[in-house]
Amino acid sequence: MNAPHPAKVAGIDSMVPSPAHTVASAAPDASPVTGAAAPSAAVGPDAPGALLQDRLAGWVSDLTTLHELTERLVRTDTLSEALDEVLRAGAALVGARRGLVVLEPADGLGPDTTAGLGLGRADLGHLETVPRGCLSHGRILDGLPVGEDGVAEPDLLTDKSLDPRHREVAARLGYAASYALPLSVGGTAGTGPSNPGTAASAGSAGVPAGGPVVSAAGPRRLGAAVWFYDEPAEPGARPRHLAGLYARYAAQHLARLLEVERTRTAMATMAGELLPSRLPRVSGVQLAARHRTGPLGGGDWYDALPLPDAALGLAVGSVTGSGPSAVAAMGRLRASLRAYAVMEGEDPVAVLSDLELLLRLTEPARSATALFGYCEPALRRITLAGAGHSPPLLVGERRTEFVETSVSAPLGMLACWEAPSVELQAEPGETVLLYTDGLLHRTGDPADRAFARLHAAAAGVPRAVRHDPDAVAEHVLRTVLPGGKAEADSAEDVVLLAIRFA
Incomplete structure (x- = not known):
């Protein structure tokens, strides 16, 4: 070939390498x-x-x-x-x-x-x-x-x-x-x-000039x-x-x-319609929530339901699977839990027992984790029962600790679910964080490191914003999932519910 000359492809910026030819x-x-x-x-x-x-x-x-x-x-x-x-x-x-x-x-x-x-x-x-x-x-x-x-x-x-x-x-x-x-x-x-005879006048990239x-x-x-x-x-x-x-x-x-x-x-809209449109206003507590779902939609949910005697029912849970079927199952489970909470919310174990029976009868191929709490704002007390769910995290001025709950299997995994309830007593100004496993799984860390990261994020909430549960939830979410992980596509849903006691 002859000596090199300027690149043949006119208009190509130098950012794209292009071999010179003659x-x-x-x-x-x-x-x-x-x-x-x-x-x-x-x-x-x-x-x-x-x-x-x-x-x-x-x-x-x-x-x-x-x-x-x-x-x-x-x-x-x-x-x-x-x-x-x-x-x-x-x-x-x-x-x-x-x-x-x-x-x-x-x-x-x-x-x-x-x-x-x-x-x-x-x-x-x-x-x-x-x-x-x-x-x-x-x-x-x-x-x-x-x-x-x-x-x-x-x-x-x-x-x-x-x-x-x-x-x-x-x-x-x-x-x-x-x-x-x-x-x-x-x-x-x-x-x-369009005309085979035009092949002789092919374009420069080897595609015939006759066009598509x-x-x-x-x-x-x-x-x-x-x-x-x-x-x-x-x-x-x-x-x-x-x-x-x-x-x-x-x-x-x-x-x-x-x-x-x-x-x-579409999945976010469907999931959003099945979750609370707004959190209730109840004297003695302030509520805030964060929910992130992947492109296919998932089965994580949260709920906050006013109950008789100025009480409040709090729930977070997760249904196995993803896509429209998981979102629909989540909606059915959440609606059923609401009904059980109205009838016997003061006994969280009974609420989850009823939910487990319903799941085995109507969704035999699925399992679910759930945590339900009967909250009495005037007493700053929550009675909790969990089924295979991560423990709540209590955040205050003098302590940041996970709440000890009994070890139990997820709903639908055993012939009969039963686990004792526990009581959580909060101090004025303290915040309780309920969350789903997706918050931990999205970190990509082993379970122990993910829990340690969550604990550190909660302990590091700036003192100036601890009075605002919305700011607390946002800080924890961004700290546990930095660099856009909270918004990135993932098969794991994230739910975070913050309850601050006055």
């Missing part, structure tokens, strides 16, 4: 798409072999670039991360500095979201003042026909056919050109040419992406081709994350 100087009138010289430019007996090597080098370079970018994309786990990566990769491919991606699924089920690259909230607000039909990505979102290689607006400031408001906003934000691509899935049966074969159903729109140039500019044929391929791959990944996000939202 296509750019193969001939003065080389094709801007394939890099191949016109027949009249062939010189010498070795010219055809050199051109073939150059073309192969171009394909390898383009495929390497796409591989690097798609590898980074598939490592994203959330929609927000994926959208940010799409913007960065697209900017590198088309040689832009700023960009915007709008996720707006055509089925109307959401979620609708917007992400920007190099654009602040105020900039996004300015763009929203432009009539949607006047923006290139707005026309894509409205379902108007666009070319397969996107929509280029090479000189926004001098194009008098554009909406004046668009030109005004472009001048204010400091961009002079844009290039937009749709993000769509479905309707593409492959990457073969579109099914009769057509593509399903997810959204649109647009990148902005500081100066009048327009991406060449190769950057457009690579950006289009990348957008196709990115749309598939976004579609998968979209389904995960929808499932997570």
